[in-house]
Amino acid sequence: MKISANRTLRFALVWGFVLLVITSAVVGLMRRDRLPSTIRVATGEEHGLYHQVWLAIKPLLEEELGREVELRTTTGSVVNRQLLAAGEVDIAMMQGDQLLGGQLEHDATLEIVAPLYPEPLLVVAPRGTPIESIRQLEGSPVYLGPANSGSRLSAQELFSHFHVHVVEPIDDTPHDSFLSPLESGVVDAAIVVTGLQNRDVNSLLDSGKFDLVSIPESQGYADRSIQWQSYTIPTGYFSGAPTTPAQPVETLATAGLVVVTDKASNTLVNAMLEVFYEHGLRTKFANLIPRSQALDWCPIEPHEVSRGYFNPVDRLSSIAAMMESMAATKELLFALGAGLFLLWRRTERIRKRDHNKKLQAEKDRLDLLLQKTLDIERAQMRTTDPKQLRKMLDEVTNIKLRALQELTDEELYADQAFSIFLMQCSNLISKIQLKIISLTGSNGDLASIDPIG
Known part of the structure; x- marks a missing residue:
């Protein structure tokens, strides 16, 4: 992340310098x-x-x-x-x-x-x-x-x-x-x-x-x-x-x-x-x-x-000199534009690479959270203790909330893996709730839990 911040700073400085030059030229012409x-x-x-x-x-x-x-x-x-x-x-x-x-x-x-x-x-x-x-x-x-x-x-x-x-x-x-x-x-x-x-x-x-x-x-x-x-x-x-x-x-x-x-x-x-x-x-x-x-x-x-x-002849010479200057300026602006485009392309590649690294890190985190829900699902199958089941229900709910808080990349939200994770959480919550009801004969203490999430 430190390397990415340094690159962003350099990019900001380059653009700041370009804007300063353009602004100075415009202000100079206006003042003149x-x-x-x-x-x-x-x-x-x-x-x-x-x-x-x-x-x-x-x-x-x-x-x-x-x-x-x-x-x-x-x-x-x-x-x-x-x-x-x-x-x-x-x-x-x-x-x-x-x-x-x-x-x-x-x-x-x-x-x-x-x-x-x-x-x-x-x-x-x-x-x-x-x-x-x-x-x-x-x-x-x-x-x-x-x-x-x-x-x-x-x-x-x-x-x-x-x-x-x-x-x-x-x-x-x-x-x-x-x-x-x-x-x-x-x-x-x-x-x-x-x-x-x-x-x-x-x-x-x-x-x-x-x-x-x-x-x-x-x-x-x-x-x-x-x-x-x-x-x-x-x-x-x-x-x-x-x-x-x-x-x-x-x-x-x-x-x-x-x-x-x-x-x-x-x-x-x-x-x-x-x-x-x-x-x-x-x-x-x-x-x-x-x-x-x-x-x-x-x-x-x-x-x-x-x-x-x-002296109209001098004026024509000035116009010719101005045209030559404009041609030179055109070439300079073209070179500057090409340089800025290449700089933008490189900056975009760096930004995309940093984004992909962040996205992959969140996907890896999602996989770990999904694995935890699977572990809980296997564990709930082996227990008939309502107290243990309620604890598992809280763990699943907390896993879901952590995912929504910690995983912030919008591209991840559109990924099928995220949808599978949410569905897994919802299904597991419903399954544990039903099991508790069947064991205790009451759902009064579960009324505050949304089985769909």
């Missing part, structure tokens, strides 16, 4: 593609382009997913990056140069869904000033953007590269716009990294009082970085009078990226891509990067769902 009940998005300042674009995206994504989308305003890319990494939001808008860390440590768990639009680095100065290059800002008061914004970090890195030292004025006055210090005359210039459709930038430059300053060395700076590209703002892009800018402006541009973590749901990523590129969003925001150019604006490889969406 589970949508949050409320989708939280870190955008930017309320008047900024990040937030304005997401106000247009919000109802489209809610309709696509059947989930509420909650927009959280922040001071910009740096805070967005921290919120996303901490799991406090599900999606974050981020400048491309800040995704890889900027002055922070790179976080490999962040993945790009899509680059929404170019974000040029705009150096804005009052029109008519002699400032024609950022090198002429040496020693000047310059507004670099709000604290914890990507614009500030980008401006600091730019000035550091060109060895230009500027003065940041101490100004505790809250601003409705990141360009308010420029309008109030507190600074000689302001730097901001934003999309060209930013309402505040357009309002400022449409006034005709300000112009953009070129960065002639932009191509060289871009060639040293994967986050920046050389970018030209054409003459007259803004509707100011006089023409703004007065001539083409060479500058740098990164991209406004939609970023998630590597634990984001594939369903969520796919739904965002469909909203960005298949719901006419470019009719509201003309500067949105076309799907065909999206990969050119990604500083690193985007999310696997995005790669397949932007």
Whole structure:
């Protein structure tokens, strides 16, 4: 019996392991593609382009997913990056140069869904000033953007590269716009990294009082970085009078990226891509990067769902790889199934063998009990003592009860030998009862005994 218990334990452990593997795989897939009940998005300042674009995206994504989308305003890319990494939001808008860390440590768990639009680095100065290059800002008061914004970090890195030292004025006055210090005359210039459709930038430059300053060395700076590209703002892009800018402006541009973590749901990523590129969003925001150019604006490889969406050839390769994987998985599952079948067959043989051994032991026990009834039957034939006969009657009854209690195999109950044993017990009980009656002339003391059993 100890050997049988060990085999049963091993069988249970094998099946437990198989179920654990299957359960882990199912839970992993469910966790990977589970949508949050409320989708939280870190955008930017309320008047900024990040937030304005997401106000247009919000109802489209809610309709696509059947989930509420909650927009959280922040001071910009740096805070967005921290919120996303901490799991406090599900999606974050981020400048491309800040995704890889900027002055922070790179976080490999962040993945790009899509680059929404170019974000040029705009150096804005009052029109008519002699400032024609950022090198002429040496020693000047310059507004670099709000604290914890990507614009500030980008401006600091730019000035550091060109060895230009500027003065940041101490100004505790809250601003409705990141360009308010420029309008109030507190600074000689302001730097901001934003999309060209930013309402505040357009309002400022449409006034005709300000112009953009070129960065002639932009191509060289871009060639040293994967986050920046050389970018030209054409003459007259803004509707100011006089023409703004007065001539083409060479500058740098990164991209406004939609970023998630590597634990984001594939369903969520796919739904965002469909909203960005298949719901006419470019009719509201003309500067949105076309799907065909999206990969050119990604500083690193985007999310696997995005790669397949932007590059159909890559998607076909992924499908082919998946098919190969499925074929390999099919073979693995077949081998696993065959192994489990053989294990089941072997387990069944062991179980059947153990059962047969138990059944044979009970049959042997039945034979012994039957032999005892035969011995009693022979003994009762040789006695005429009622007292001895009553004792024999009790022994037969006890033998029958022991058989019913100790012999538990259902297969034995259907065996003819068991039926013969019960019939033998019943006949012997009846025979002894009748003999006692014939000897004593009374059956009052036998009334409680069922002769049939």
